[in-house]
Amino acid sequence: xxxxxxxxxxxxxxxxxxxxxxxxxxxxxxxxxxxxxxxxxxxxxxxxxxxxxxxxxxxxxxxxxxxxxxxxxxxxxxxxxxxxxxxxxxxxxxxxxxxxxxxxxxxxxxxxxxxxxxxxxxxxxxxxxxxxxxxxxxxxxxxxxxxxxxxxxxxxxxxxxxxxxxxxxxxxxxxxxxxxxxxxxxxxxxxxxxxxxxxxxxxxxxxxxxxxxxxxxxxxxxxxxxxxxxxxxxxxxxxxxxxxxxxxxxxxxxxxxxxxxxxxxxxxxxxxxxxxxxxxxxxxxxxxxxxxxxxxxxxxxxxxxxxxxxxxxxxxxxxxxxxxxxxxxxxxxxxxxxxxxxxxx
Numbered sequence: 525x526x527x528x529x530x531x532x533x534x535x536x537x538x539x540x541x542x543x544x545x546x547x548x549x550x551x552x553x554x555x556x557x558x559x560x561x562x563x564x565x566x567x568x569x570x571x572x573x574x575x576x577x578x579x580x581x582x583x584x585x586x587x588x589x590x591x592x593x594x595x596x597x598x599x600x601x602x603x604x605x606x607x608x609x610x611x612x613x614x615x616x617x618x619x620x621x622x623x624x625x626x627x628x629x630x631x632x633x634x635x636x637x638x639x640x641x642x643x644x645x646x647x648x649x650x651x652x653x654x655x656x657x658x659x660x661x662x663x664x665x666x667x668x669x670x671x672x673x674x675x676x677x678x679x680x681x682x683x684x685x686x687x688x689x690x691x692x693x694x695x696x697x698x699x700x701x702x703x704x705x706x707x708x709x710x711x712x713x714x715x716x717x718x719x720x721x722x723x724x725x726x727x728x729x730x731x732x733x734x735x736x737x738x739x740x741x742x743x744x745x746x747x748x749x750x751x752x753x754x755x756x757x758x759x760x761x762x763x764x765x766x767x768x769x770x771x772x773x774x775x776x777x778x779x780x781x782x783x784x785x786x787x788x789x790x791x792x793x794x795x796x797x798x799x800x801x802x803x804x805x806x807x808x809x810x811x812x813x814x815x816x817x818x819x820x821x822x823x824x825x826x827x828x829x830x831x832x833x834x835x836x837x838x839x840x841x842x843x844x845x846x847x848x849x850x851x852x853x854x855x856x857x858x859x860x861x862x863x864x865x866x867x868x869x
Contacts, residue, residue, distance in 0.1 A: 525572050527580040528602040530614035533719035534646055534714055538616035538638035541718065542599045543582075545618050545636065545725045549597050550584045552733045553622070560740045561591030571600075571782045574630050579603050579614075583785045586622070593623040593758070594787030602778075613640045617649075618725070619771070621789035624736060627754035630656035631761075632732045633700075633789065635771065636725050642816060648709040648717055650682070652728045653704040654735075655761065657754035658747070663735050667702045670731040674724060682706050685858035692764055694805040699764040707858045755826065758791035759798045762829070765789055766841060767810060767815055768856040776841050783838040790829050790837075797825050809848040816840040 529539055554565045564587045572580040579601040586595025617637035624631065633653050640646040654667045672679045686703025711717050765772050765787075775786040791843035799818050806814050820836035821827045829837075845852060 525569075525576045527572060527576045527601075529579055529601050530605060530616075532605075532614060532640060534638070535601065535603065535614040535616055535640050537714075537718060538614075538640075539599075539601045541722055542601075542618040542636065545729070546582070546584065546597050546620075546718075546720070548597045548726065549620060549729045552729060553586070553595065553597075556733065556737065556740070557588040557591050558735075561588040564588040564590075565628075566595070566597070569785075571785060573600075573602050573779065573781055577606070581782070583787070583788060585788070591626070593625050593754075593792045594788070594790065596620065598785050598788055600782070602787070608642070610770055611642060613642045616640045616709070619789075622732075623758070623791050624740075625738065626743065627746060627750040628658045628660070629736050629739040630654050630660075632728075634728055634732075636721050638721070640654045645792055646710065646714065648721055650704075650706040650709055650721060650724055651686070652704050652724075653686060653700040654732075655700040657757040657759075658750060659701060660739075663739065664701045666735055667731060670727065671702070671704050676704065679704070689856045689858045690764070691856070692760070692768065694802065694807075694810075695760070695763075697760075699761060705858050714720045715797065755793060756798060759794040762790055762794045763799060763802065763814075766837065767806075767813055769801070770855045770857070773841060773845070773852070773855060775847060776838050780790050780838070780842075784831055784834060787834045787838065790834065792829060793830060794821070794827050795825065796821055796823075798825050807854075809844075809851050810846070810854055813841070813844045813851070816844055 530536060550566045565586050566584040569583050569585055581598060581600025583596055583598040586592035594848055597620040599618045601614060601616040602611035604612055615637060619635045621633045622631055633655060635649060635651040636783055637649045638646060656663060675682060682704040685707060686705035689705050690699045690703045692699060772786060796818060803811060803814055817837055820840045821833060
């Protein structure tokens, strides 16, 4: 099979940017594997949308289990150039999550995407957030200060939208300690926005690699309590992604051809008992969603989220929103709610 990509100039430029950013990040992470891990490089995994007719993508999965709990750097493009009835022309994205094995080393999530509609209008989604299992103020300060430096005119807006998006109302807290999110971003000039997206992503990658290089070098002692704290945070991450994150939910509802990639952000292990303790905090019908997710897990306290479990979780999400389409309005949002699922219809 062959992945066929969009022939529109803007979308061609966008997917080339995403692929270049992917290789840049993977090469930086492979360098860390050589220094701090078992020197096992990331592995490329390809997927196809409608056997490649409507695109697909490539993800690089971390294989160094000494260094990574879970790590995935995903690039994709889906297009409908042969389907004039669709509102969406093409959507190109890089989405990555890195969960280090060491609990003292923070995770990162970054997402850069360009969406082009059939009417010729387009917009960017630009996002980055730092997610430590064990909080270190120096890491938070370093990440936020760098975001402020690279986005002097947009930092306040991006931080405000990010804090809103990553808030977990049921638990009264946030996922992560530093957030930046621009939704439907378009300055009116594609070239300018392309340059900003490229610069932003490269700078986020660089500062993150710098932060975790220092952490890996000096935070080498790990206790059982540290591992338990990491498990609790990874369970929170699982909870936020599968009950609130619009990107993950939209991907699962649009198609079922890349479930493993879409759920690449899920950490390796979660605490089933902790998830159950949050059920009374949920409002209807999202309490039913959380229960369905718990039911999809093996009946063990500490659960390995492997590919068969991911498949059951994906099925639970689809079944829930088929039964409760109104519940999509209960998911996270910033200032603008992107009509992602509607765009693909």
